[in-house]
Amino acid sequence: MNIKTTVEDPALVGRRRAQLTQAAIACFSERGYHPTTIRDVAERADVSIGLIYQYVGDKEDLLFMALQEVLDIYMRQIPMALEGVADPLGRFCTAVRAYCRVNGSSVDATVLAYRETKSLRAERRAAIMQKELDTNELIAACVRDCIAAQLFEEIDVDIFVYQIVMFCHAWALKAWHFAKAMDVDTYLERGLKLMLRGVLTGAGEKRMRRLEAERVVPVAPAAPARPRRVSRR
Amino acid sequence: MNIKTTVEDPALVGRRRAQLTQAAIACFSERGYHPTTIRDVAERADVSIGLIYQYVGDKEDLLFMALQEVLDIYMRQIPMALEGVADPLGRFCTAVRAYCRVNGSSVDATVLAYRETKSLRAERRAAIMQKELDTNELIAACVRDCIAAQLFEEIDVDIFVYQIVMFCHAWALKAWHFAKAMDVDTYLERGLKLMLRGVLTGAGEKRMRRLEAERVVPVAPAAPARPRRVSRR
Amino acid sequence: MNIKTTVEDPALVGRRRAQLTQAAIACFSERGYHPTTIRDVAERADVSIGLIYQYVGDKEDLLFMALQEVLDIYMRQIPMALEGVADPLGRFCTAVRAYCRVNGSSVDATVLAYRETKSLRAERRAAIMQKELDTNELIAACVRDCIAAQLFEEIDVDIFVYQIVMFCHAWALKAWHFAKAMDVDTYLERGLKLMLRGVLTGAGEKRMRRLEAERVVPVAPAAPARPRRVSRR
Amino acid sequence: MNIKTTVEDPALVGRRRAQLTQAAIACFSERGYHPTTIRDVAERADVSIGLIYQYVGDKEDLLFMALQEVLDIYMRQIPMALEGVADPLGRFCTAVRAYCRVNGSSVDATVLAYRETKSLRAERRAAIMQKELDTNELIAACVRDCIAAQLFEEIDVDIFVYQIVMFCHAWALKAWHFAKAMDVDTYLERGLKLMLRGVLTGAGEKRMRRLEAERVVPVAPAAPARPRRVSRR
DNA sequence: TATGAATGAGGTTTCATTCAT
């Protein structure tokens, strides 16, 4: 499952792999895994074809690296966004917002994960799926905290979390539909409102209103803070 | 955009294309569009390679036909399920159930649509997307009826409909996760409950309870009505 | 171990394979197995590259077919030459002459067998070796008959046969040395004389002289009769 | 025809080349010249890839060095074995035994020479062939001495010498056949007996019997004297 | 209308060789 390399310096391997991964994400997102040629990736990464095979065993390794990176972004962004947020409901909303914005800033990458995970051999596909579950767990924890704090009703956590995740992914998957009518943040707030309505307790609603009020100011500075990145070449 | 054929008898063209479409859906679902060869499809359809090119211009035509058929199933099944159902809330639930069950019985086909729509050239991709919107409209109409009947709050219809659609697709897209914990119907009822909670008015809730009570018996005969089909070889 | 084909008509398969085999023998003899490209073989056989892969699984199959054909020539020529020859000593000499002349007329093919048998995977290499042993057996039988008829001493048949075989192969393997000093027939008669001297009994020598006398005339017509074949393009 | 180097110290060049030659013989014997990569040789010699190109112009140089070394072994071993042997017939037998044992102890190397001499460009191939002729001359001299001493009949020296050489090579080339039935020494003595029978005069036979008698004891110490070397990694 | 043999462009991968360090 580990990727073959003929290069000995681990730091160099890390650097080159990151470079190749970015190129792979860009190419595969653009045209899909199969239509993309190794030459495409080499050109995008501005290296020779031969170099690729010194850091990677075969083309599928590039896909695996690309998908891992795409999923890893969530695992990096969500905890980062949660730092310093204490209130359970606040944490929940923050996590969902972070999740959705990662999607918003890397639509292609999310679509890539949906399109090409199946192009991996079983063992690796399982690793990617596990990563998705790990990410979900970040949100699930927030949900459970809200339930424990009696801000949420006693709902089915697993289904609710996937409902949220699918809602976030939908922004990317149906960008062709939504992006012409609104921006991510509008989409996010409308959806959040809809989904929360079904789960908030009375106490939850009250807490929500207070959080909304507090958010009035920080909303502006918060926006630029969000880290537009990911599927950039 | 129309598909090329060298055969003159339209009935024959229809029959052969249906045959090829079924084979294409099966093959593409199994291995993906690009890895599938024309030979694979020919063997699955039990015809010669040459024959395919008498009913189809190129490989992409097969994909287009396959995806059209997958989306058409919804357009056939939902209206069929709605026949004879009058109550707005009943119609809504019926539509959602039909939608979700189509997914349940053709997981591979749904996944195929997600994976390979992008493999079509722009013009055809747009046609597929339009079909998806047309299908959504079937559900949106029910939602609007419920709002008009004051059974639903004044919610954002577009987002709510997509939330439902994504919920249904999630069963197929995340089958690797859900299918080991429950069956479609359990998934459906739990999700429906969760989503309805956020939108039902007081009147809506009352109506819902009545419908639930009535459904106790019909649940059994309802089952055989659902049309297991699609991604069969 | 059997060779893959996608073509259904067995007669066609036979014809095409024969054609490819001839081309392969010519190419591999000329430049060796590895330096020869599939394109070389395709051009020599005057077919497309793709066609080759409809009759053959991979490049090694071509080598296998080529080596089999080279060895098969002995199995065809020796029995043909022996037809109608009754005297044991006469049969022995005839067999050796046939063997040596096959070598003489397909020097490249013999060298090919020495160079490239090891390029086959174990299983197939074993099949080629077995074919060599089968051919040796044709000569060994003659030797045993001579011993039984008390024309040969009670010698070590296995070593003697291989001595003869190596002597014949030597004409091909050391053509760069011998061919500038004599022709096959001279080489053959001198070597035969030398080798026979060590094994003939008194009776054997007498019989030999008689056969020599009889051969005086037929020697000329015999020569044109030899069947130049094999490594022709 | 001389091999390129960028290194100035001739002693170092000699040492490194010997090291590379041993590695090359080992690798090429094992897998053949073309399938062996420079990396294989570098690893076997425990040096870097770059170093090889400081002592060698290209891959073919390695093959040339390897083949030269293989042939040189004969030129070293035969004279060494002949030292102190005076009797012409004794010298002949000693030379043949030395030749055959070199084969026996480096089967792979002999096979290598047969397989890959043709992979050299013409000029170098000629040099290798000349080396073979030089070696043959060592045996030819013994044969001529035997004839002069009237121990051998007036035979065709050239053909007889090649018959012996081929017999010795056969042990290596047909090791798959002989090695399972006997050891080199058995093979050697049986073959020698067969070949001598055809060439010994009456005086030669008598002399042979005397030598045989004398050899009874020395046979044991003779064995450890033979120089197992060559195709070792 | 149906077949399937034939084509050849193009993709992935290997590896001899170079050259900056």
Add this chain to the structure above:
DNA sequence: AATGAATGAAACCTCATTCAT
């Protein structure tokens, strides 16, 4: 003198498409 990362030409093989039968 020694290293090994980088290069890119070239090889094998696949497969969409054509076309004679």
